[in-house]
Amino acid sequence: MSKLGVFDLSVRYGKLTAVNDISFSVAEGERVFISGPNGAGKSSLLAAIAGEVRAAHGRIEMDGDILSGRVPEAIARRGLSMVPEGRRIFRALTVQENLMVGVGLRRDKTAVPDDLEAIYAAFPILGTRRHANAGALSGGQQQMLAIGRALMTNPKLMLVDEPSLGLAPRVVDEVYDRLCSLQAQRGLTLVIVEQSSARAGRVGGRMLLLRGGRIVADGDATAFAADDLLKEAYFGEATP
Amino acid sequence: MTLQLLFDALSLGGIYAIAALGIALIFGVMKLVNFAHGQFIAFAVFALIVPSTDAVAVMGLGAAPALVLVPAILAVGAGLAVASEYLVFRPLRNASPVALMVASFALGVVIQNGLLVAYGGRPKAISLWPELGKPVALLGAEVPMLQIIVIVSVLVVLALLAVMLKRSRIGLEMRAAAEDFGMARLLGVRANAVIAGAFALSGALAATVALVLVAQTGVADVRMGGQIMLVAFIATVVGGMGSLPGAVAAGFALGAASVALQAALPIEARPFRDAFLYGLVILVLLLRPQGLFAAASAKPRV
Numbered sequence: 215m216s217k218l219g220v221f222d223l224s225v226r227y228g229k230l231t232a233v234n235d236i237s238f239s240v241a242e243g244e245r246v247f248i249s250g251p252n253g254a255g256k257s258s259l260l261a262a263i264a265g266e267v268r269a270a271h272g273r274i275e276m277d278g279d280i281l282s283g284r285v286p287e288a289i290a291r292r293g294l295s296m297v298p299e300g301r302r303i304f305r306a307l308t309v310q311e312n313l314m315v316g317v318g319l320r321r322d323k324t325a326v327p328d329d330l331e332a333i334y335a336a337f338p339i340l341g342t343r344r345h346a347n348a349g350a351l352s353g354g355q356q357q358m359l360a361i362g363r364a365l366m367t368n369p370k371l372m373l374v375d376e377p378s379l380g381l382a383p384r385v386v387d388e389v390y391d392r393l394c395s396l397q398a399q400r401g402l403t404l405v406i407v408e409q410s411s412a413r414a415g416r417v418g419g420r421m422l423l424l425r426g427g428r429i430v431a432d433g434d435a436t437a438f439a440a441d442d443l444l445k446e447a448y449f450g451e452a453t454p
Numbered sequence: 455m456t457l458q459l460l461f462d463a464l465s466l467g468g469i470y471a472i473a474a475l476g477i478a479l480i481f482g483v484m485k486l487v488n489f490a491h492g493q494f495i496a497f498a499v500f501a502l503i504v505p506s507t508d509a510v511a512v513m514g515l516g517a518a519p520a521l522v523l524v525p526a527i528l529a530v531g532a533g534l535a536v537a538s539e540y541l542v543f544r545p546l547r548n549a550s551p552v553a554l555m556v557a558s559f560a561l562g563v564v565i566q567n568g569l570l571v572a573y574g575g576r577p578k579a580i581s582l583w584p585e586l587g588k589p590v591a592l593l594g595a596e597v598p599m600l601q602i603i604v605i606v607s608v609l610v611v612l613a614l615l616a617v618m619l620k621r622s623r624i625g626l627e628m629r630a631a632a633e634d635f636g637m638a639r640l641l642g643v644r645a646n647a648v649i650a651g652a653f654a655l656s657g658a659l660a661a662t663v664a665l666v667l668v669a670q671t672g673v674a675d676v677r678m679g680g681q682i683m684l685v686a687f688i689a690t691v692v693g694g695m696g697s698l699p700g701a702v703a704a705g706f707a708l709g710a711a712s713v714a715l716q717a718a719l720p721i722e723a724r725p726f727r728d729a730f731l732y733g734l735v736i737l738v739l740l741l742r743p744q745g746l747f748a749a750a751s752a753k754p755r756v
Contacts, residue, residue, distance in 0.1 A: 264640055290642035302637040304630050315630045318623055319642030367642055 217242045217371055217403045218263070223272030223282075224427075225258045232258035234427035235272070240371075245397060245404045245419035247435050249411045254424035256407045257299055260373045263405075264296045265289040276371060291319045295369035299376045299407075301360040305349030309340055312348050312359055316367040325368075333362040336392055354385035361393065365400075374406040378413060390417050415439025457595040459717055465601045467709020468608030469666055471702045473686035474693065475615065476659035478701035481690065482632035483652045484547075486554045490538065490562035492683030493569075494657055498531045498664035499674050500569050502582065507574035511674060516582055527665055528658040534565075535657025536650055543653075544646070569676045577675035582668045604666050611662055612702060615655070619698070624651050632696060692738055694745025704746060708735075 216239035225233035233255040240246050248256050261267040263274055265286040274282040281289050290296075295316070304312050313333060317326050334341030337358045343351065348359060357377055364372055374393070378386040394417065397404050408414045414421055414435040421435035431438065473491070480488045502516030502523075515526055542561050546554055586600040619625035624647070630638040631648045639645055660679075667678060689708050693700025711734055715727045723730075738746070 266636060266640065285645070286636070286639040287642050287644050290640060296640045298637065298640065302634050304633045304637070306633055307626075307629060311626055311629075315626060315638060315643065316641035318627060363641065 216240060217244070217276065218405070219273075219275040220259075220263070221273045221275075223259070223262060223274065224270045225255070225262045225267055226270040227258075231270075231427055233262060233269075236424075236427070236429055238422060238429060238432065240403060240405060243397075243401055243403055245394075245406070245417075247411075247414035247417075247419055247421040248405065248407045248424060249409065249414055249421055249435075249438075250424035250430075252409075255427040256409075256424055257375055258427075259424070260296070260375050260405070260407055264294065264373060266296075287319070290316070290367060293368075293370035295364040295367045295372050297357075297360045297364045297372065297374040297377065299379065301353075301356045303348045303351075303356050303359050303363070305347065307348055308345050309348050309351070309359060310344040312363050313340075313366050316363055320368055322368070326366075329366060329368065333365060336396060337362055354381050354389065357381060357385075357389055358392065361389070361396075365396065369402070371403045371405070374404065376407050376409060378408065378410065386413065411435070412439050457593055458597065459713055461595075461597050461601050461605065463710040463713040464706075465604045465608075465709075466713055467706035468605055469663055469682070469705075470685050470689055470709045471705030472608060472611060472659050472666075473663045473682050474689035474701040474705040475612075475698060476656040476663070477683075477686055478690045478693070478696065478698050479628075479652050479656045479659070482696045482698065483628055483635065484543070484554075484649055485551050486543065486558065487551075487687065487690075488656070489555065489558045489683065489687075490565060491656070491660055491686065492679030492681075493562040493565035494531060494534055494538075494660035495664045495667070495679035495682065496569060496676055497534055497565055498527055498661040499668050499678060500573055500676075501527060501530045502668065503573070503578070503580055503674060505572040507572075509574075509576060509578070511578040511580045513580065516580060516668075520583070524665065527661045531657040531659075531661025531664065532654040533657065535653040535660070539650055539653040544649075547645075566676055573674075573676065575676060577673050579672055580668060580674050581672055582665070584672075586669060600669055604670070607662070607666070611659070615659075618655075624648070628652060688732075688735055692735055692745055694747040697745065697747040700745055700747030707746075 218240040220239070221237050223233055223236045224231060236259065248259065250256055258267060262269045263281065265281065265284055269282055272282065273280065276292060276294060279292060281292065304315065313330060320326065334344070339355055340359055340362055348356065351359060377389050377393070381389065393404070396402065411421065415438060419435050421433060421438050422429050423431035423438065477488060477491050480486055502513065504512040504514040506512065515523060518526065538561055542557055543554065546557055586603060588599050589596040590599050590602070619629060627638060627643045627648050628651060631643060635645065663682065668674065685708060686705065689704040690701045693704035708731070711731055712727065715730050716724060719727060719730065
């Protein structure tokens with residue numbers, strides 16, 4: 215059984231169709247990049263999976279349990295966590311408070327202190343600044359906080375939307391290094407929206423290429439990175 | 455004389471602060487300006503007396519000892535607020551803020567008319583804890599016992615609320631939801647629980663104001679929530695919408711300004727005290743349109 219199954223999913227905003235009849239599945243422990251040009255429907259797809267946006271039609275399943283039609287908090291409680299676009303950290307809360315917001319859904323409350331220390335071990339800067347206001351962190355630190363905050367819910371599946379947005383390339387490398395090692399440690403399943411297919415190719419994994427709300431290619435990210443398919447997806451058919 | 459003014463300012467400002475907090479809490483989590491808050495206060499006042507349209511009020515719950523009466527009235531306020539949320543605001547959860555605001559006006563009218571039907575329109579004299587009116591000597595001034603109790607209670611309520619918001623799980627969830635409700639839900643925070651919690655707290659704060667008003671004025675009047683709601687709403691705007699410390703600070707500032715103007719204005723200008731007060735409010739808003747304490751989340755970061 216696949217971890218995540220998306221069947222004939224469409225998302226519409228009024229007359230605009232952002233996601234058009236998409237189907238795919240993600241296996242347990244897999245790392246899947248969703249790439250494509252602006253407006254391809256990447257973020258809408260993630261938002262629909264997390265329950266932030268209601269699908270116009272289609273079905274979403276995780277571990278055979280139907281997610282579509284449920285409210286976001288119910289989906290989070292089934293083990294799906296989101297690192298959203300723009301990070302959306304709680305700026306007026308301290309770093310540690312940010313990390314603690316998502317533990318309310320956990321049944322294994324006794325494991326929370328150890329998990330908190332594990333996050334601080336993975337992101338030492340968060341530990342140093344645990345009592346600082348989250349709004350005072352740099353962009354890269356906020357990205358790490360958003361990842362740590364999602365991990366504190368102890369998810370089985372994590373959706374990460376544009377983790378490299380607005381960060382210096384060196385910081386992006388660091389974010390991906392941490393994400394990959396955390397995935398290996400925890401056996402997480404990761405679905406990552408990454409605008410830069412070159413970046414996805416370097417990190418490695420499977421890649422779904424979106425364009426105009428549809429999946430136009432599905433394969434190995436590293437092999438894709440150099441492929442013509444990409445140029446076509448981004449720039450349309452080459453004109454002579 | 456000056457000490458008396460200080461006590462007046464603290465007790466009046468404290469009431470404004472508690473009322474403003476009741477509005478700011480709900481605005482914080484669901485961007486609703488609840489104009490029915492004044493009627494929540496009036497409802498809690500009338501819950502003290504036996505429903506009847508007679509001119510003379512008969513104490514019902516109001517006759518109970520304070521240890522029973524205070525928690526019971528707080529529960530009445532919280533219960534009314536939670537019921538309002540469930541019956542009126544929950545079905546409108548995805549409506550526009552304007553629709554929510556209009557609904558809150560409508561709810562206020564319904565509650566007020568319900569009180570009119572049950573209790574009649576004439577103000578009633580009720581005497582709650584009359585022994586507290588006695589003055590006590592304090593630092594060389596004669597201060598009514600009641601005023602000291604009001605000030606202490608306000609400070610206790612503020613401290614309890616601060617601890618609850620800072621230390622409890624629901625408090626953390628409320629603060630997170632106030633900043634970004636969608637994100638809090640993505641982290642498993644239950645929208646219904648947080649909103650119901652905010653309404654319950656707001657209703658209990660309305661009931662606190664009700665007890666203080668009744669003890670101070672000795673009157674139950676169907677319209678009594680309206681005036682304080684107006685001042686409290688202004689305090690939340692001056693404080694910065696959504697900022698709880700701002701609401702408290704602005705509540706105290708408005709109370710202090712009222713008392714100071716009352717004392718400082720020449721006799722013939724005193725009837726126009728509120729015009730001066732609101733003139734000050736306009737001045738503050740011209741200088742700081744975002745309020746004295748804009749919520750930290752509202753500041754952009756590059």
